[in-house]
Amino acid sequence: MTTLFQQIANGIVLGAVIGLIALGYTMVYGIIQLINFAHGEVFMVGAYGGLATYAYILPTQLRADWQIALPAVLLGGMVIAVITAVIMERFAYRPLRGGPRLAPLITALGVSVFLQELVRLFYPDAKAALPFPNLFVGGDLRIPVPGGGEVILTWIKVLLVIVAVLLAIGLQMYVNRSRMGRAMRATAQDADTAKLMGVNPDRVIVLTFILGAALAGVGGVLYGAYQNTINIDMGFQNGIFAFTAAVLGGIGSLRGAVIGAFCIGLIKTLGGQYLPGGTQYDYVWIFVVLILVLVFRPEGLFGEPERVRA
Amino acid sequence: MRNKLVKPAAIVAGALLLAACGTNKTETPAGGGGAQDCDQTKGTLVVGVVAPLSGSLSALGLGIKNSADLAVKQANEACTVKGYKLALQAEDDQANPQIGAQAATKLSSDPNIVAVIGTLNSSVAQNVQPVLADKNILQISPANTNPTLTRGEDFLNAPKRQFETYFRVCATDDLQGPFAANYLFNKAGKKSVAIITDGKTYGDGLAAEFRKQFESLGGTVVAQEKVGEKDTDFSGVIAKVAPSSPEAVYYGGEYPAAGPLSKQMADAGLNVPLFGGDGIFDDKFIELGGKEGDLATSVGAPTDTLDSAKAFVDAYAAGGYSEGYSAYGAFSYDATNAAIKSLATTLGDSGTWGEDQREKLLENVGKYSADGATGEVAFDEYGDSTNKLLTVYQVTGGKWNPAETGTFEK
Numbered sequence: 150m151t152t153l154f155q156q157i158a159n160g161i162v163l164g165a166v167i168g169l170i171a172l173g174y175t176m177v178y179g180i181i182q183l184i185n186f187a188h189g190e191v192f193m194v195g196a197y198g199g200l201a202t203y204a205y206i207l208p209t210q211l212r213a214d215w216q217i218a219l220p221a222v223l224l225g226g227m228v229i230a231v232i233t234a235v236i237m238e239r240f241a242y243r244p245l246r247g248g249p250r251l252a253p254l255i256t257a258l259g260v261s262v263f264l265q266e267l268v269r270l271f272y273p274d275a276k277a278a279l280p281f282p283n284l285f286v287g288g289d290l291r292i293p294v295p296g297g298g299e300v301i302l303t304w305i306k307v308l309l310v311i312v313a314v315l316l317a318i319g320l321q322m323y324v325n326r327s328r329m330g331r332a333m334r335a336t337a338q339d340a341d342t343a344k345l346m347g348v349n350p351d352r353v354i355v356l357t358f359i360l361g362a363a364l365a366g367v368g369g370v371l372y373g374a375y376q377n378t379i380n381i382d383m384g385f386q387n388g389i390f391a392f393t394a395a396v397l398g399g400i401g402s403l404r405g406a407v408i409g410a411f412c413i414g415l416i417k418t419l420g421g422q423y424l425p426g427g428t429q430y431d432y433v434w435i436f437v438v439l440i441l442v443l444v445f446r447p448e449g450l451f452g453e454p455e456r457v458r459a
Numbered sequence: 460m461r462n463k464l465v466k467p468a469a470i471v472a473g474a475l476l477l478a479a480c481g482t483n484k485t486e487t488p489a490g491g492g493g494a495q496d497c498d499q500t501k502g503t504l505v506v507g508v509v510a511p512l513s514g515s516l517s518a519l520g521l522g523i524k525n526s527a528d529l530a531v532k533q534a535n536e537a538c539t540v541k542g543y544k545l546a547l548q549a550e551d552d553q554a555n556p557q558i559g560a561q562a563a564t565k566l567s568s569d570p571n572i573v574a575v576i577g578t579l580n581s582s583v584a585q586n587v588q589p590v591l592a593d594k595n596i597l598q599i600s601p602a603n604t605n606p607t608l609t610r611g612e613d614f615l616n617a618p619k620r621q622f623e624t625y626f627r628v629c630a631t632d633d634l635q636g637p638f639a640a641n642y643l644f645n646k647a648g649k650k651s652v653a654i655i656t657d658g659k660t661y662g663d664g665l666a667a668e669f670r671k672q673f674e675s676l677g678g679t680v681v682a683q684e685k686v687g688e689k690d691t692d693f694s695g696v697i698a699k700v701a702p703s704s705p706e707a708v709y710y711g712g713e714y715p716a717a718g719p720l721s722k723q724m725a726d727a728g729l730n731v732p733l734f735g736g737d738g739i740f741d742d743k744f745i746e747l748g749g750k751e752g753d754l755a756t757s758v759g760a761p762t763d764t765l766d767s768a769k770a771f772v773d774a775y776a777a778g779g780y781s782e783g784y785s786a787y788g789a790f791s792y793d794a795t796n797a798a799i800k801s802l803a804t805t806l807g808d809s810g811t812w813g814e815d816q817r818e819k820l821l822e823n824v825g826k827y828s829a830d831g832a833t834g835e836v837a838f839d840e841y842g843d844s845t846n847k848l849l850t851v852y853q854v855t856g857g858k859w860n861p862a863e864t865g866t867f868e869k
Contacts, residue, residue, distance in 0.1 A: 159694035418695040429685035
């Protein structure tokens with residue numbers, strides 16, 4: 150019993166990380182129908198940005214104080230991720246807008262390789278994995294489970310899940326309630342008509358990239374903090390998971406991306422525990438479920454019909 | 460849709476790779492520089508290195524490269540090879556078998572290549588061996604520990620030499636795994652263990668040898684699991700093995716995963732030592748989360764305690780390398796020296812290098828015997844090192860400290 154609950158908890162933590170990235174995928178797709186494969190790299194750059202803030206900007210005496218260090222590092226990670234995304238949009242995607250659909254997609258892959266190599270070559274010692282500070286209170290949350298035993302989660306993981314859920318809800322509200330959110334939804338529905346109504350599509354698109362990158366930056370920093378190590382591959386692997394989550398949930402849907410992400414987290418941990426083949430095959434189950442869902446519901450769990458396009 | 464994407468992506472990646480490779484250059488014979496008194500009129504011979512110079516295992520790979528560089532420089536200063544200047548050409552394999560094979564192909568296309576030092580990973584060696592063997596090029600590995608590389612699939616019962624061109628200076632996993640099992644069972648008194656591997660040639664092979672010996676001693680293996688080589692979140696695996704309450708976890712793999720794994724074990728309440736092989740024996744392991752009490756076996760005796768290693772350690776320090784010599788530096792130094800000295804024997808005072816010399820060079824390496832930085836350096840009929848010394852290290856006070864040195868006797 151303890152194991153089941155522990156694996157569910159682990160799955161939710163993993164799902165929270167994936168969800169923060171998947172939101173960026175799904176928003177950009179909703180607005181300009183671009184699968185931004187470089188988005189995983191934005192997550193990675195965010196983590197390195199956070200680490201740089203901690204190592205080079207934050208005064209040593211403030212590092213132990215999490216009330217200061219955590220927000221500062223989160224902010225650093227977000228700023229770097231956002232700057233990366235804005236530059237990426239301006240120079241890699243905007244010139245190709247209106248071109249063939251495949252062109253920006255290929256550019257996205259190129260940007261992904263470019264960002265990885267950039268960090269690898271120019272961040273000090275990034276050629277190998279780097280240690281990342283914990284940033285939050287140590288120790289762990291112990292939840293007793295029925296039948297004895299307890300589920301153990303470090304506090305940083307608890308924080309990660311709470312932050313991810315709050316940000317997802319906040320984003321949903323922003324898109325549904327605010328003026329800019331309405332402009333985003335209008336552009337997603339029909340870019341030309343939205344333009345006629347006085348919506349500036351360039352601004353809306355940049356804003357979409359900024360929001361996605363900020364979430365990915367937060368995700369990158371918190372991921373580093375609970376893993377205590379980051380490397381340049383982290384964006385690729387989690388990016389693939391996030392892309393899968395967005396497709397599973399119905400790409401273009403915010404709610405779908407978050408629910409898809411938690412599904413993938415749970416499938417990975419529970420599949421590794423209970424399905425034949427053990428942890429060796431946990432990736433396989435993720436894609437088996439993805440294929441099954443797509444066979445019966447090609448638009449994903451929360452696709453087209455009730456799609457809340459970002 | 461995805462298929463259409465993969466091709467252009469591969470082309471882009473390929474182009475980048477080419478661009479990166481283009482910056483590596485072979486030194487051409489030049490009049491200036493180098494040792495002053497040596498006769499180097501016959502040109503330049505190249506010693507190649509194939510090791511991970513970038514990526515997560517680069518700490519080990521750069522140690523290998525620098526130590527080989529040191530041996531080459533010393534040979535040039537001492538005029539070891541008459542008439543020739545030696546140059547080092549290092550190629551990055553990124554710990555990836557496919558890239559390793561490309562690196563080996565690139566090196567092997569140079570007629571002046573005399574030997575290749577490498578690789579670090581057994582899985583990479585599997586792809587590099589045939590490329591070099593095809594051209595009869597000598598390869599000496601400082602770090603491959605998988606026994607099948609020299610003695611074939613059935614290495615215990617029907618050993619059969621795989622490649623006449625392949626030698627190594629370190630002890631193998633069929634000794635290292637059991638040595639670890641003996642230590643854990645007898646000295647540390649742990650009777651139950653969970654095994655986790657990364658599924659690579661090295662990790663799986665090492666863990667299998669460990670398991671055999673541990674079970675034959677009467678120990679229990681309560682779980683065996685596998686993680687992805689690039690995984691960083693191990694909570695799923697840990698939650699799976701934790702309920703069987705192992706007294707230790709044996710990990711077959713390398714430090715980039717082992718460090719975080721050790722820390723996440725403690726975080727999840729599984730506070731038992733993690734035990735691994737030479738792949739986790741690096742300071743980076745501790746930096747990435749390795750905890751007090753964790754154990755590792757490594758090949759050879761501790762470098763800084765051997766008298767024969769003193770000269771190497773001093774010369775390395777004087778060499779001004781920005782990275783440490785790491786776990787395999789001394790082995791790489793010995794491997795390079797074995798290659799260079801055998802080359803000197805082959806060419807004698809007036810020999811000329813050519814394709815016809817390769818046979819003779821391999822023969823001379825087989826007969827080579829000397830005292831190196833890791834102790835005795837010599838090879839048996841399979842190309843394995845005759846030096847079977849192994850050491851168990853433990854993390855105490857935030858550092859790896861030797862706990863026991865010895866050999867495993869069957």
